[in-house]
Amino acid sequence: xxxxxxxxxxxxxxxxxxxxxxxxxxxxxxxxxxxxxxxxxxxxxxxxxxxxxxxxxxxxxxxxxxxxxxxxxxxxxxxxxxxxxxxxxxxxxxxxxxxxxxxxxxxxxxxxxxxxxxxxxxxxxxxxxxxxxxxxxxxxxxxxxxxxxxxxxxxxxxxxxxxxxxxxxxxxxxxxxxxxxxxxxxxxxxxxxxxxxxxxxxxxxxxxxxxxxxxxxxxxxxxxxxxxxxxxxxxxxxxxxxxxxxxxxxxxxxxxxxxxxxxxxxxxxxxxxxxxxxxxxxxxxxxxxxxxxxxxxxxxxxxxxxxxxxxxxxxxxxxxxxxxxxxxxxxxxxxxxxxxxxxxxxxxxxxxxxxxxxxxxxxxxxxxxxxxxxxxxxxxxxxxxxxxxxxxxxxxxxxxxxxxxxxxxxxxxxxxxxxxxxxxxxxxxxxxxxxxxxxxxxxxxxxxxxxxxxxxxxxxxxxxxxxxxxxxxxxxxxx
Numbered sequence: 001x002x003x004x005x006x007x008x009x010x011x012x013x014x015x016x017x018x019x020x021x022x023x024x025x026x027x028x029x030x031x032x033x034x035x036x037x038x039x040x041x042x043x044x045x046x047x048x049x050x051x052x053x054x055x056x057x058x059x060x061x062x063x064x065x066x067x068x069x070x071x072x073x074x075x076x077x078x079x080x081x082x083x084x085x086x087x088x089x090x091x092x093x094x095x096x097x098x099x100x101x102x103x104x105x106x107x108x109x110x111x112x113x114x115x116x117x118x119x120x121x122x123x124x125x126x127x128x129x130x131x132x133x134x135x136x137x138x139x140x141x142x143x144x145x146x147x148x149x150x151x152x153x154x155x156x157x158x159x160x161x162x163x164x165x166x167x168x169x170x171x172x173x174x175x176x177x178x179x180x181x182x183x184x185x186x187x188x189x190x191x192x193x194x195x196x197x198x199x200x201x202x203x204x205x206x207x208x209x210x211x212x213x214x215x216x217x218x219x220x221x222x223x224x225x226x227x228x229x230x231x232x233x234x235x236x237x238x239x240x241x242x243x244x245x246x247x248x249x250x251x252x253x254x255x256x257x258x259x260x261x262x263x264x265x266x267x268x269x270x271x272x273x274x275x276x277x278x279x280x281x282x283x284x285x286x287x288x289x290x291x292x293x294x295x296x297x298x299x300x301x302x303x304x305x306x307x308x309x310x311x312x313x314x315x316x317x318x319x320x321x322x323x324x325x326x327x328x329x330x331x332x333x334x335x336x337x338x339x340x341x342x343x344x345x346x347x348x349x350x351x352x353x354x355x356x357x358x359x360x361x362x363x364x365x366x367x368x369x370x371x372x373x374x375x376x377x378x379x380x381x382x383x384x385x386x387x388x389x390x391x392x393x394x395x396x397x398x399x400x401x402x403x404x405x406x407x408x409x410x411x412x413x414x415x416x417x418x419x420x421x422x423x424x425x426x427x428x429x430x431x432x433x434x435x436x437x438x439x440x441x442x443x444x445x446x447x448x449x450x451x452x453x454x455x456x457x458x459x460x461x462x463x464x465x466x467x468x469x470x471x472x473x474x475x476x477x478x479x
Contacts, residue, residue, distance in 0.1 A: 051215030052183040052190045057449025062479075063379040063412025064184070065322045066177065066444060068330040069315075069362060071354075072200045073154070073340030076388035076398055077406035078427035079113045079351055082145045083126050086425045087390050088112035095391055097426070102399040103152055104344065108392030110426075114348045123417030130355040133363035139417040140366060140375070141408045142477035146421025146430035149386045149402035149437060154201035154342070157385035157402065162206045164438055164466055171210035171457075173441055174328035176466040178216045179209075180455045181448060184325030187281035189219035192326055194314040196334035197223060207330065211459040218330065221317070223310050227286055228278065285320055288313070299364040307334040307357035315361040319368055322378050333358055341384055345397035366410060375411045379447050381440075383407030390426040404430035407440065413447040415479040435474060442471035447478075 078084050091112030099107065115128040120135040125143065127135035134141075151157040156166040163170035171179070174191035183190030193207050200206060207218030221227040288296060296302065300312035311334055318329045333340070334357055343350035362382070369375040387405025388398035404423040410416065421433035442452040445466070452471050456463035 051213060052178065052186060054182045054184050055180070057181060058451045058454055059449050061412075061447065061449030062377075063447045064377045065326065066174075066328045066379045066381065066448070067318050067322065067365070068174075068328070069333070069358070069380065069382045070200070070330055071333055071341050071358070071382065071384040072158075072198070073342035073354075074157075074384040074386045074388060074400060074405070075341040075354070076113075076343075076347070076351065077145065077401075077404070077423070078388070078390055079115055079347070080128050080130055080355075081126075081143050081406045081408065082423060082427055083113070083117040083128070084390065084423075084425065084427040087427060097428075099389075099391070099428075100403065102389060102393070104393060104399055106393050106399075108394055110390065111347075111392040111396075111398065121417060125417065125419060130351060131359050133359045134366075137363055137366045137410070140370070140410045140414075141416055142410065142414045142418040142420060143406060143408045144420045144435050144440075144474070144477065145404075145406050145423055146432060146434050147383070147387075147405045147407050147437075147440070148430050148434055149405075152386065152400045152402045154385065154400075156202075157400075158200050158202040158206050160437055161385045162202075163210070164441055164468060164470075168202070168205050169208070169210055171212045171216070171466070172207050172218065173444065173466060174207060174218050174330060175209040175212050175216040176455060177328045177445070177448060177450075179212050179457065180445070180450050181327055183327045185281075188278060188285065188321070188324055188326050190327040191216060191218045191330075192321060192328070193218040193220050193330045194317060194332060195220050195222045196310055196314070196332040198332065198335055198340065200332065200340075211464065212457055223313060228282055281324075285324060286317065288316060291316065295368070298368070300360040303360070305356055307353070308360060310334045311358050312361035312364065315365040316368075319365060319372075319374070322369070322374055323372075343388070343397050344393050344399060345395075347397050369411065377412050379412040379414070379444065380410045381407065381444065382409075390428050401428065404428060409443075409477060413479055415477055418477055420474065420476050433476065436470065438467045438471035439474055442467050443474045443477070446473045 078087060087110060089112075090110040093110050095107070095110060113128065115130050117126040117128050118135070119126050121139040123139050125138045125141070127138055149157055149160055151160050151166045159168060159170070160166040162172045178190035191207070204220070207220070209215070209217035219228075288301070295316070299316045300308040301316070303309055303312065311331070314331045318331055321329050333354065335354075339350065341351070341354050366375065366380065369378055369380070383406065386400050386402040389401045393399040404427065421435055422431060423429060424431050445452045445455060452465060452467045456465045458464070
């Protein structure tokens, strides 16, 4: 018999959670898991177990995705988007100004542009005959003529362009973007590099995650029948492969339970799981037979010039990746001349072939994105690691010039039909509204809804960021 004044002790908090987990707790979890964004709070931005979950930006974004059209080697600003009439008049004459030491010191005379410039669009912006197709979209471009770099050699300049540091080992911009925002696609990497068959100087570290978790590094997709290595499932059935993946996950979690949290192992688990999902997602993504014949022709997929077909394929795939929610896509240009855009000799032949490879596909990409209502939320960036000198190297080439060159941006949040900054009358030095690489990346992050000063990762005793202690948003090109 019990005493009438007996009061059972209350259950502990742990007991309550244990007993309720199968009731309203499971219902709440099911509701949260239905929406991946709700399932990942702000802390997920620091959780390697949820590396690609879409996250809330710092403020309302203008763009959701970035397509970086990387012109490896350094296209000449004075032969593309920055005409210099004085240089044409002085063509062949000896230099009459002081110049900086050049990469190879084989300095010739003033070298005017072999191409003519024409004005296009309502903005009347001049574009050279190298880009007749892109010129049709000039009213969508913000052309920055006053870019500068701290490096005049390809490898260091490539690291600087991609990571804001001229040395190996730092996270690339694509890694920072996916670290900050995650991805809207859970079946594809958040940062994808579309390779042309040529890796730029500096190698794959241009697309690395550095000290960020490995889940954020760029994934290389190649041109051809096998865009991703080892993509084909090796097991007889999907169910068998899934059981093996479940076993591996169980074993990995057991290790984590014994050793504690480990970012490297967590990233490896996430990457294995993503690779499994990619086995079904990538073939569908890369199946361009789903596109109309007119679309494939528009991108140049039937062009007789193989390099145009390669770049056209990648530009079309980039548009499809945007539609699938991939956050950052970098498109590497194929070599049209045998040496990228790096024409130390044979400028006329080399730049002509390189432009032929990319002009039609880029124009198709801009037009296609716009017709589908995607350009407003997709930021397109074009450019290389530096420009070229206004004087000759030897007799018919141009050396590296980091002191003033051109890049352009289009799409999400950009004010089209805009020229920003200027170089001197020879096209040698930036003299008006100088734009550093830090400013470019601060602007990209801003358009994606992120403050570059707040996007940080604690490493080496301090909070690191893409722009280090530099960078200002380029307000003059924002819509």
